[in-house]
Amino acid sequence: MTSAELDPEDAKIITLARSTRARAGAAEGAGVRDTTGRTYTAATVDLPSLRLSALRLAVAMAVSSGADGLEAAAVVTEAVEAPAEDVAAVADLAGAGVPVMVAGPDGTVRTVAHTG
Numbered sequence: 001m002t003s004a005e006l007d008p009e010d011a012k013i014i015t016l017a018r019s020t021r022a023r024a025g026a027a028e029g030a031g032v033r034d035t036t037g038r039t040y041t042a043a044t045v046d047l048p049s050l051r052l053s054a055l056r057l058a059v060a061m062a063v064s065s066g067a068d069g070l071e072a073a074a075v076v077t078e079a080v081e082a083p084a085e086d087v088a089a090v091a092d093l094a095g096a097g098v099p100v101m102v103a104g105p106d107g108t109v110r111t112v113a114h115t116g
Contacts, residue, residue, distance in 0.1 A: 040059075073098065
């Protein structure tokens, strides 16, 4: 699924995730949209003493900013699917039925999982 086929707000979080990934030179970039429409983006953290996936970090950033729920999440990665732990982190804040889009580096959505 290309960004032209997506809801514009979903395409936006994929675009933001792609730019975050590229800017950081990271393995992954991710974005989430909260229930008020605010977006949070993050890149993979891979330090000797701290390792976080981009998606879990984006969820943490939303939580630390006071978000009380999520409408959508996206991760840009070479992987085809989001790890179960990442989807679970989205579900912890979002509840059931929220889409977690996995896009390739070119922004094409490969898979969409739903929380819950």
